[in-house]
Amino acid sequence: MMILFCGLLGVRKRVPTWRLGNASSWMRAHIWLGLMSVPMILFHGGFAMGGTLTQVLMWLLFIVVASGVHGLAVQQFFPRLLTNQVETETIYEQIPHVIEQLADEALQVIESVCGPLAPPSEPVAPPSPEDAAAASRPPARPKAKPAAPKEGSGPLREFYEKRIRDFLAAPRLSTEDLAVPARSKALFAHLRKLIPPELQDAAGRLEEICTERYALETQVRLHHWLHGWLFVHAPLSAALILLTVVHALMSFKY
Template sequence: MPIARSGVLWRRIFFLLLIASTASFVSYVQHEFPHGGSRWGVIYGSVGFVLCFLLAFFGVRKRWYRSTFGTVEQWMQSHIYLGVFVLIILLFHAGGRFGDKVAVATLVLVAIVVLSGILGAILYITVPRLLTEVESNLTVDEVSEQINQLGKQMARISSGRSAPFQRIYEQLIRELSPGWLAGWRLLFSRMRRGKAPLADWTNLLSLVQKDEQEELRQLLVVSRQRKELLIRLMYQQRYKNILEFWLYIHVPFTILLLLFAILHVAAVFYYGRISW
């Protein structure tokens, strides 16, 4: 997959920032004891603090359609590379000293947010390609309507039939029912791709009277069509669930991170831990 021009630009910016910050940190540890309250520790911490809030603005920018301050693609690329840089710069800020519980919690939150962001970036590259393999020209609502219509057709075919016929119909309907907590099971389950396996029609046909066997064949054909549509719809929903699931980690932990960052800075000034 070709890398967007903004991606190449921000990759270069990232490596320049990484080289510059690493060089400054090496010089810093050679001349003084590294810790968060030193001059360089405060500089690293201030840069990380500002970047955390700047990166959080991406969630606002991508919904701010009238803004001309950079494209969404540019903001996304900066979000990824600067997010990784924040984790590095805050490690430099700590200087390998992890005595403060709030500071440690803040650093852990940064790691969670950055790693979940990287996961989200990977998903946004891979999942849309998988989604195109199962999507059709029909919308989700149109596919759902077709599934409902086929279900009604199955009900009409089985209406007024014998008890064995009705039992087969009910069994087919149960097999196609989503069930309890279907969304979560769909997200974490492993699904086999391809057409639905054909049932053993011979055994099923032998369960009903001869004058109902033709109608049962029709029922089984409609059931198979409905199942294939349902599997396609489930794949679409599965991929969309995966695209959204990581946000349930990324967004709440980002909010927690900002709160802990403010708390950490407030504690530093309150207890006077800055030593120049």
């Protein structure tokens, strides 16, 4: 019964209109009953593992309780860590869109001082007849004249093409120099020595964009740690409840 009651927490979360106590009370009961179930079941089985089904049940119980304790510790620690390391938290589902916006803004900043940039090199497929015909037609209206590169913008452009563009385009950051805060700060400090004063603001904004991108990556990692344990705890809890019912039915039958 204790295990079945612990399993009702998932039902309680999906039916918030239930007026059977508040969510925090259910969570406290879930935690304490889950912890108490270990010694209770050990005494119930006489500290013997029994047959195959009993052994499976015992191991499932140990793993479920251990993952729950891990999740409880993570839930207590990581929210504070997230607040300390991420100044402005972004809704998790919107993070990919925000990353795209940062990449677009960085491109606008660099093109405003360095002129238009060629897109990253990709394999070029032969044009189709429709594309060739469209290219041969005159444009409907003349394009705006691109901004001319400012004097001394070469190092800034090279830094963007070699480091920033790939850094902002990467779906996940790993060992890039800009993904290490101290290394990133040193690289931008060196860049500022190579460009004239009128380009310092552009370099500063690019550094801010890279810092925001790193903060988003930090938030993604912490989010995975904060919720990843549920992918172990929830399905194994369901399996534990199911096998507990089977065990009870077999006990009544035999």
